[in-house]
Amino acid sequence: DIQMTQSPSSLSASVGDRVTITCRASQGIGTYVNWYQQKPGRAPNLLIFAGSSLRSGVPIRFSGFGSGTDFNLTISSVEPEDFATYYCQQSHSTVLFTFGQGTKLEMK
């Protein structure tokens, strides 16, 4: 199985801050990484696919970068609606799709 390890598990930030969430894969996976945002009581929503492609309708303050084993999700300037939990997910293995454990972005 390909393990996806996110760091940090939680992060405190203020509105306007730049924040970066990291995801590390247990083996090289090219750019087969997707990022999701989840708010309490809601389903995850896709933000970034294929490593760095922004889903239509997602604000451009969100960006994804990385290849191989190390990936980042960056919010260039946090807005109030961005406080949520973020997950990475690999689609390199067609046998088993796996997710990171999540990073909770909290208001400082």
Place this chain on the structure above:
Amino acid sequence: QVQLQESGPGLVKPSETLSLTCSVSDDSISSYYWSWIRQSPGKGLEWIAYIYATGTTNYNPSLRSRVTISMDTSKKQFSLKLRSVSAGDTAVYYCARMEGAPAGYSWFDPWGQGIQVIVSS
């Protein structure tokens, strides 16, 4: 934008079979792959299975022996059956459309709202 809606019992007894259905709001059911994913505090997000209209399926190896995914394109629905459930199967179950293809880039978008399933006697 396509909408997905999960349905099924919210309470299942241990050792019984959990059965869920996902209803798709448009005719795209024949053109995409469709997945079930669950989320629990202990295991996080866990992909369960996917299916395509041709009948192609794939299962999480850790659940393969207990899971069946199926599709009824005429009803615009796909379903999940999980046999011999235990407390460890308590989770929120989501259905989701897979954009892309399993052999290439793929991602889950959109997701249903989710359905809480509790396994308890």
